Amino acid sequence: MSQILILLRHAKAVPWQSGIDDFARDLAGKGEAHMDQLSRWVNEHLEVPERVLCSTAARTVQTLAPFLSAWGESAPAVSYLDSMYHASTGSLHHLAVEALNSADSVLMVGHNPGFENLALGLMPDADRAKHQRMATGTLGVFEFENGFDGGEHDGRLLHWVTRKDF
DSSP states (O other): OOEEEEEEEOOOBOOOOTTSOGGGOOBOHHHHHHHHHHHHHHHHHSOOOSEEEEEOSHHHHHHHHHHHHHHGGGOOOEEEEGGGTTOOHHHHHHHHHHHHTSOSEEEEEEOTTHHHHHHHHHSOHHHHHHOOOOOTTOEEEEEETTOOOOOTTOOEEEEEEOGGGO
C-alpha cells in the first residue's frame, strides 16, 4: 500500500518589520505569483490529496488558497492547525503519522525550520546531498511504497519543486 506525503513550505512573505505580528504576515506579490504557478504544476502532475493540514498563519493559508481554488469541488476538507506554527520537527512528524493513518495522500503546508528538517529526514541520503534546504515555496513529494511507518530516510523523493523551476 503506497502512501504520499506532500510538504509545502509557505511562499515568499512580506518582510518582517518591528511591531508587526509575524503570524499575520501576508504573502508578497512574488509569493502569490509563485503559488499560482505551482498550483497549476500540481494539477498537471499530482492527484488531489485526501487530507490537507495547514498552519493558521496568514502566509500559509494564502499559500494554500490557489490549490483549493484550482481543485474546486474535489478539494478535500482542510484541517487548519494552530499547532503547526513554530512546530518542532517531532510535532510535524507526529501529525504526518496521524494523518497517514487515515489517508493515503496528505498535503501539509507550514514553516521552517520544522518542514525542512522533516523533509530532509525523510529523504534517502542521495537526495539529501542534492537538496540541503527548503526555501520558501518549495514543494516536496514523498512516496512510501509500503506505507508510512515514520522511519527516517524511508521516503522516495518523487518531486522537489522550487521557485527556480518556474
